[in-house]
Amino acid sequence: MTNEPEDPSNSLPSRVHRIDEQPLRERAAAYGELVDELRATLEGSDSPRTSA
Numbered sequence: 001m002t003n004e005p006e007d008p009s010n011s012l013p014s015r016v017h018r019i020d021e022q023p024l025r026e027r028a029a030a031y032g033e034l035v036d037e038l039r040a041t042l043e044g045s046d047s048p049r050t051s052a
Helices: 012-020 024-046
Strands: none
16 A cells, blocks of 8 residues: 555546446446456455565
């Protein structure tokens, strides 16, 4: 995790809004990608961090 400010145009609500504006076929694919990204983030937070 970084201390850099989050880009407001890339926040979850902004991304969902942009996805909702797309045609149905593209919307379904975009939501699938978003779900995969969120799952990877959540599952990655469960793994123990090792120091190199």
